[in-house]
Amino acid sequence: MSKRAVLELKVRNHPGTMSHVCGLFARRSYNMEGILCMPMADKKFSKIWLLVDEDKRLEQVILQTNKLIDVLAITEHAASHEIFEKLECFFNS
Amino acid sequence: MKISGAQLIIKLLERQGITQIAGMPGGANLPMYDALLDSDIKHVLVRHEQSAGFIAQGIARVTGKAAVCFASSGPAATNLITAIADAKLDSIPVVAITGQVPSAMLGTDAFQEIDTFGLMLPITKHNYLVHSIEELLEVIPEAFSIALSGRPGPVAIDIPKDIQNQMIDIQQWPEPGTAAPLAQPSSADIKQIKQMIESAQRPMLMVGAGVINADASEQLVQLAEQLDIPAVTTFLALSVFPHSHPLNMGMLGMHGTKATSIALEECDLLIGAGVRFDDRATGKISEFCPQASVIHIDIDKSEIGKLKIPTFAVNADIGSTLRELLQLMPSDNRIEWHARIQYLKAKHAIITPAHGRLSNPYCLLQQVAEIAGENTNVHTDVGQHQMWTAQVYPFNRPRQWSSSGGLGTMGYGLPAAIGSALAEPERMSLLFSGDGSILINIQELDTAVEHNLNLKIVLLNNRSLGLVRQQQTLFFKGNLSAINNRNAVNYAAVAQAMGASGFDLATAADPQATLQQALNTPGVVLINVPIDENEMVFPMVPPGAANKDLIEQQAC
Ligand SMILES: Cc1ncc(C[n+]2csc(CCOP(=O)(O)OP(=O)(O)O)c2C)c(N)n1
């Protein structure tokens, strides 16, 4: 299995944001292994968590994602971030 | 003040300074067309929505301002797609506004319902499906701001019909959307560039359309002169340098001269200014500028390192960067390198045959340029005629050149030339087209005639899809497939039938005199010029090869 990274995106919460993010990954053929999205306490914003491949293209992925108008901030985490690990039980039953 | 959504849209466009809109009405945008009747905005009815997108591009490319096109839902919106995708690849600020079926019918496969949001998403800088009338107050100014900020690009707004019909009470107007301030270079950036230029023996500028977008052409030429640095330009940036400037080596890449290819092999510093290292420019990128350190200056951070890893990069406004360098760097003379460049330029120059016959594309282009003079905007379609124009046309001012680069869209030329004729009626709008390309949007002759535009079409008629024929000749053993070389259309007669003036140099007793007369005929003019079908564009770098492995001319 290739190395993974986790991206945490703060985005504008409105219909279409998910399409913009997923569309970008699809058309630039970047692998997206997992995605989680929920509104934040301030409903104007949402958080999107992405589980992605950590390869030499990751930096370009982040730069392209950053250009999306609805994406306000991106933080990169190591793949061991607990968000996807804690959810594993929901996906392995 | 109570107004409808449609009136609100038109009012917001007026406040953006929009004076002309190209488009076509249909069921889903009728309220907007009704509201247009009360506006001073001039509407230009197209005969195919693709042209609405290209007219907007034509306006935007010559003015640098954002331009607007309108289309209805369904087939009207899909017709826009090609022109919007074209604007995306060439970074042109176009705002496309489409009507959509009423909100309540979304998702029901209603008449002329199509997922315009989904279709526009991958080919725009940003796009919207408007969900409420209040949103318009935010979305429309923001769309202009996005289209114009940083690296420009198209924005699409899809507006359901019920929102156009809804009423709203407006107390206060939002500010019009404008370009956001650009990132500035740091003094450390400038110092580093200065130091790298000073320690280079053979620096070379690679000039891209980012320089035009930054309105920094003048500064760029000035810096080249001050530091005695030669320049190659990308296809889109051809008009940055006056054509005959001694430091201008012209276009690099697939149809660039051998001089550019040798000079790029030899240079030890490449300064990429507003470029994206497109494959048509660099050839096989791993062999591009093998000896050079690379400075990359671009406003789009994602372009830095995307294809060519720079030695040093500045993600900031190219205009400010150039101005600071101009201030900081003393003038320089690079006697050896300068002489080498002049030698290469002279040795590998593209030669215009002395016979002057108009069936030779270079002779034709030179003579048209001479007759038309400098007060022109020059457009092409896509094919050999486009590359010949790019190679030799004597441009003399930024934004004089308008052609589909990144997407290479046949059919671009006529509507784009209409756009520039509408935007700058005081200049002649000149279009070099091909017998293949012109047919793609030929219906717009009717539009051009309706507005009595100062538009001259020079049709390089080689009776074939020439660039395809060229590739088949060179790379497919001369097996010609589907190149339409039986084309017998009487283009001059077509033009006349559509109300334009048509000339045909095939039957002219004195072609030179007819050309002169045609270019001096007011209004919309089409001039059919027979070109030898065996003419090819040389040099040519085979697709995928390194620029140094170019084919100089046909081996017979
Ligand atoms: C919309 C579109 N379809 C197909 C092509 C592929 N193509 C590139 S050049 C060309 C031939 C153009 O013929 P013409 O306009 O006569 O120009 P010429 O090369 O003969 O000067 C074709 C078919 C394209 N660039 N755009």
Ligand SMILES: [Mg+2]
């Ligand atoms: Mg042709």
